[in-house]
Amino acid sequence: MILPDPLQKLINALERLPGIGPKSASRLAFFLLRSGDDLADELAQALHGLKERVAFCQECFNITSAGREHCEICDDPRRDSTLLCVVEDALDVLSLERTGGFPGKYHVLHGVLSPIEGIGPDDLKIQPLIERVRRGGIKEVILATNPSMEGDATALYLRQRLEPFGLRVTRLARGLPVGGDLEYADQNTLLRALAGRQEMD
Amino acid sequence: MYLTHLSLTNFRSFARLDLEIPRRAILLVGSNAQGKTSLLEAVYFLAAFTSFQTHADRQLLHFNTVREAKNQVSVGRLTADYQRGTGKHHLEVRLILEPVGVGNGIRLRKEILLDKVKRQAHEVIGHFNAVIFAPQMSQILEGGPDERRRYINMALAQTFPAYARTLSEYHQALTQRNALLKTLNEKGGNSEHLSIWDEPLTRLGSQIILWRIQALQELEIQARRIHSQITRGKEVLRLVYQPSYEPLPTPAGQISLPLEFPVDRSGLAPEEIRRGFAEKLEKIRAEEIARGQTLIGPHRDEVRFLANGIDLGDYGSRGQIRTALLSVKLAEVAWMQSRTGEWPVILLDEVMAELDIQRRADLLNYLAEAEQVLLTTTDLHLFTPEFIRQALVWQVQDGKIAPQNDPAEEE
Ligand SMILES: Nc1ncnc2c1ncn2[C@@H]1O[C@H](COP(=O)(O)OP(=O)(O)OP(=O)(O)O)[C@@H](O)[C@H]1O
Ligand SMILES: [Mg+2]
Ligand SMILES: [Zn+2]
Numbered sequence: 001m002i003l004p005d006p007l008q009k010l011i012n013a014l015e016r017l018p019g020i021g022p023k024s025a026s027r028l029a030f031f032l033l034r035s036g037d038d039l040a041d042e043l044a045q046a047l048h049g050l051k052e053r054v055a056f057c058q059e060c061f062n063i064t065s066a067g068r069e070h071c072e073i074c075d076d077p078r079r080d081s082t083l084l085c086v087v088e089d090a091l092d093v094l095s096l097e098r099t100g101g102f103p104g105k106y107h108v109l110h111g112v113l114s115p116i117e118g119i120g121p122d123d124l125k126i127q128p129l130i131e132r133v134r135r136g137g138i139k140e141v142i143l144a145t146n147p148s149m150e151g152d153a154t155a156l157y158l159r160q161r162l163e164p165f166g167l168r169v170t171r172l173a174r175g176l177p178v179g180g181d182l183e184y185a186d187q188n189t190l191l192r193a194l195a196g197r198q199e200m201d
Numbered sequence: 202m203y204l205t206h207l208s209l210t211n212f213r214s215f216a217r218l219d220l221e222i223p224r225r226a227i228l229l230v231g232s233n234a235q236g237k238t239s240l241l242e243a244v245y246f247l248a249a250f251t252s253f254q255t256h257a258d259r260q261l262l263h264f265n266t267v268r269e270a271k272n273q274v275s276v277g278r279l280t281a282d283y284q285r286g287t288g289k290h291h292l293e294v295r296l297i298l299e300p301v302g303v304g305n306g307i308r309l310r311k312e313i314l315l316d317k318v319k320r321q322a323h324e325v326i327g328h329f330n331a332v333i334f335a336p337q338m339s340q341i342l343e344g345g346p347d348e349r350r351r352y353i354n355m356a357l358a359q360t361f362p363a364y365a366r367t368l369s370e371y372h373q374a375l376t377q378r379n380a381l382l383k384t385l386n387e388k389g390g391n392s393e394h395l396s397i398w399d400e401p402l403t404r405l406g407s408q409i410i411l412w413r414i415q416a417l418q419e420l421e422i423q424a425r426r427i428h429s430q431i432t433r434g435k436e437v438l439r440l441v442y443q444p445s446y447e448p449l450p451t452p453a454g455q456i457s458l459p460l461e462f463p464v465d466r467s468g469l470a471p472e473e474i475r476r477g478f479a480e481k482l483e484k485i486r487a488e489e490i491a492r493g494q495t496l497i498g499p500h501r502d503e504v505r506f507l508a509n510g511i512d513l514g515d516y517g518s519r520g521q522i523r524t525a526l527l528s529v530k531l532a533e534v535a536w537m538q539s540r541t542g543e544w545p546v547i548l549l550d551e552v553m554a555e556l557d558i559q560r561r562a563d564l565l566n567y568l569a570e571a572e573q574v575l576l577t578t579t580d581l582h583l584f585t586p587e588f589i590r591q592a593l594v595w596q597v598q599d600g601k602i603a604p605q606n607d608p609a610e611e612e
Contacts, residue, residue, distance in 0.1 A: 022301050113397070115380035121394070149373050149401055156397045 007033065059132070061108040061125045063090045073097075073105060080104045082139040085172075086129065086158065088112055088146060096144070101191045104142075107132065112150040113157060121157065129158070133165050142197055144172040159200050170197040202285040202330060202543045203573035204244065211263040211277040212296075213239035214600045223593060224284075226574040230581055230605065231597035237577035240597070241333060241548040244575065247281050247292055248331035248545070249355050250313065250322045253338075259309050262296055270298035270307045283329055285543060291316050292329055323358075323365040330359050330537055330545035334530040336555050341529070342513050342522050346503045353504060356533050357416050360540050364412055367405050371499065374401035379494050386493035392486060399482050402498065407475035409499040410444050414466045416536075417442040417504065423539075424532035428508075431528055431563050436508045436521075438528055439463070445501035446481055448474045460505060460512065523555050531567060544572040552576070553583040561585075 003011070007029055014025040032040045057064045057071035064071040073079060073093075083104025087093060088111065096102050109124045121127075132138065143158055145151035159169050172193050209218040214236050229237045238254075242261075245253050252261060259267065262277040269275045277296040282289065295312040315325045341352045358365040378398035385392055421440040428438035447457050448469050458464055481497060482489075489496050506513045506525055513525055537545045547568065553561055553576070565588045568574050577597075581589065594605040 022299070113394075115377050115384060115398075118384075120384075120390075149370060149377070153377070153397045153401065156400055157394070160393075160397070 056108075060106045061110060061128070062093050062106055081137055083142070084132070084138050084140070085142045085144050087144045088151065088154075092144065096190060096194075099187045099190045099194070101194055104140075109145070109154070112145055112148075112154040114150050124154075126158070126161070130161060133162060133167070138167060140168040140170065142170050142172050142194075143200070155200070169200050171200045172197045202283055202546065204281055204283045204546060205289075206280075206282040207244065208280050209240075209243055209278070211266040211275070212243050212261060212279055213263065215239065215243075216263060216265070216600065218600070218602065220602060222573070224573055226568060226571075226576065226588070226592040228581070228584065228589070228592045228594045229575065229577045229597050229602070230579070230594060231577075232579060235597045236600045236602075237597050238335070238550050240602070241335075241550050241575060241577060243279055244281075244546060245331050245333045245548055247279055247294060248326075248329050248359060250294065250311070250326060251355070253333050253335065253355075258296060258311065259298070262298060262309075267298065270300070272300070274299045281329065283546075285328070290328065292325070293317075323369060326358050326365045327360065327362055327541075330541060330543065331548055332356075332530060332534050332537065332545045333548040333550070334527070334552055335550035336552065338530075339522050339526055342506050342517065342526060346501075349504045350500075350502060353413065353416070353502075356420075356537070357412055359545070360416070360537055361412050364409075367408050367412075368499075371402070371405040371409055374398060374405060375495055375498065375500055378402055382489055382495065383493045385490045392490060395482075395486065395489075399479055402495070403475045403478040403482065406446070406498045407471055407478055410446065410448065410474055410478075410502075411469070411471055413442060413444070413499070413502065414469070418467060419540075420529075420532050420536050423535045424528050427531045427535070428525065428528035431524060431560060436524075437510075438525055439507040439510075440529070441505040441507060442466075443503040443505060445499070445503070446478045446497040448477050460507070461510060520557075524560060527552075527556070527560065527564065531564075534571070547571050547574040549574065549576045551578065553578055554580070 010032070011022075011025045011029045014020055014028050015022055017025075020028070032043070053066045054063055055066045055068065056062070057074055058069050059074040060071060062071045062073065080103045084107055085096065085102060085104055086107045086109060087096070088109055090108055093106050093108060096106075107125070107129050109126065109129075111119055111124050113119060113121065113124070133141065141158075141162055143155040145154045155171055162169050203224040204222045205224075207218070207220045207222055209215045212218075218240075229240060231237050242252055242254055246261070252258070255261070262275075266275045266277055275298050277298075278293065279296075280291070280293040282291055284290075291314075293314040295314075297310045297312060298307050299310065300306075301308050311322070313320050313322055313325050315328060338352075340348045354364075354368060358368070378395065381395060381398060384390060385395075417440050421438075424438050424440055428436060441460055443457055443460075449458060449464060449466055451458055478498070485496060506517075506529070508517065508521060508525060511517070513522055517525065534545060534547060537543075552564070556564065561583065562585070565585060569591070576592075578584070581594070584592075596603050596605045
């Protein structure tokens with residue numbers, strides 16, 4: 001059976017989302033079609049405003065509301081500006097913030113190095129990180145990319161780039177399951193990982 | 202270890218098969234194209250999670266199942282109960298064919314369950330062990346180096362618990378590194394970025410080299426002993442590992458050591474191999490960029506088989522190659538057994554027809570000690586009456602299996 005074009009388009013778009021297979025994509029699409037209330041409209045509006053109303057912090061590249069230059073964390077004078085935690089994406093900031101155990105500030109890379117996908121250092125927020133460090137005041141950088149092969153490679157690359165500045169560079173790894181994402185680690189595991197961060201050699 | 206039960210659904214020509222399997226030698230007899238090889242393939246699949254005949258798992262599913270998959274999810278299933286030491290286990294593999302989106306074709310997914318819990322292949326491999334020997338395996342000796350690497354990988358993955366995972370991570374690092382080399386080759390850029398991929402490549406690669414050194418040395422000892430018995434002392438068999446990155450010093454201007462001389466790499470420390478590998482990569486950087494790929498490492502390793510100093514892959518006679526393969530396979534069984542403390546299940550496909558009378562007798566003698574052996578043949582006459590008396594004979598016909606005689610019951 002050939003599906004009407006709009007439905008097929010929706011299924012194909014949903015299928016491109018992470019964690020959504022062909023089956024769930026079809027199920028979601030048909031659910032939206034059937035849903036009597038305003039769900040489909042609400043969703044459409046929310047999606048529409050997403051890119052316009054959400055912006056990235058110009059300091060750390062975490063998400064923030066449109067119109068703000070800096071995010072709440074960067075603007076918070078109680079946060080320790082000498083301690084910087086480098087993460088893959090904004091979701092990792094959320095996970096670490098939930099633990100309530102990290103007093104410093106963040107830097108969001110928006111991805112990891114992956115030559116297969118054509119992602120090199122210039123495609124990530126690495127240059128702004130170097131600039132931040134160059135401006136001074138930072139004593140320790142914690143590299144908290146995921147313990148995957150690409151996460152490790154990115155951490156190694158950053159360590160090489162940060163070496164000339166002579167600050168303390170540590171790796172958040174211990175306690176995290178190998179191949180596990182920060183996003184899925186429970187709070188206690190993250191707290192232990194923060195406490196046990198290791199000098200990179 | 203041994204199987205106690207096997208059931209297949211939509212696997213090759215078996216729409217459905219249920220078998221109680223005793224702990225002994227089982228002789229599967231049948232004419233051509235009845236399903237004998239397919240049965241051995243199924244048992245081996247439960248040990249290696251890959252077929253010894255094909256790289257395309259889809260071929261393992263019954264034709265009808267593949268046909269149905271165009272409109273619905275269809276499944277092929279292999280399940281086995283087996284005994285390992287004092288423990289009973291249950292292993293299940295599902296080959297799931299499902300449509301991709303709507304009208305985007307079909308894809309195959311593999312699910313593995315050990316004792317009813319879903320697991321990754323690399324976590325389960327090595328729990329149930331099997332060694333398979335089929336005539337086309339002379340390719341191990343005669344074919345290209347990738348045949349030999351595949352063979353070594355399948356044996357090592359079943360024996361060293363972390364091997365499969367390390368190998369797959371090595372290939373992940375290799376793929377990333379090759380992608381970067383290709384970009385550097387085509388678009389230029391900073392070649393210093395390579396060093397961050399050298400790290401996982403050399404860390405994982407040196408571990409693989411170390412395992413291969415160890416395994417091939419132990420395998421060679423067994424193979425030499427067995428081959429000397431089988432050839433009545435006439436031939437000395439050697440397994441020569443030629444790592445593409447040679448951790449030992451090589452003669453000036455050469456990248457590998459000469460074949461003729463036995464070398465001992467057993468004293469090498471892991472860190473020593475890793476460092477040497479990394480230094481070598483630094484040295485060949487320009488060449489790697491020019492070629493756009495990683496030129497040294499376990500993905501290019503080679504193993505040669507020598508009888509009395511002669512390279513069998515290049516100069517072996519048919520008979521010499523068959524005999525050497527028999528020795529290598531029996532060595533694999535003995536090695537796996539000494540490493541894991543368990544007999545692997547032995548699978549022999551049409552092997553008797555290829556051997557002369559003396560070698561047949563040697564093999565049957567050897568098999569008498571094994572825990573469970575599944576043999577196929579089109580011709581019962583190739584076996585001695587004594588062997589047939591001890592074994593269970595099953596008739597394979599058109600995807601069905603029926604006992605022909607059970608001497609144990611007749612007694
Ligand atoms: N995916 C499949 N679906 C259905 N049938 C298949 C499939 N793959 C192979 N077959 C068929 O299964 C039959 C049995 O093949 P198999 O190789 O097991 O036979 P065999 O008993 O070992 O024969 P031989 O003595 O010739 O080696 C063949 O006729 C083959 O065409
Ligand atoms: Mg056959
Ligand atoms: Zn910020």
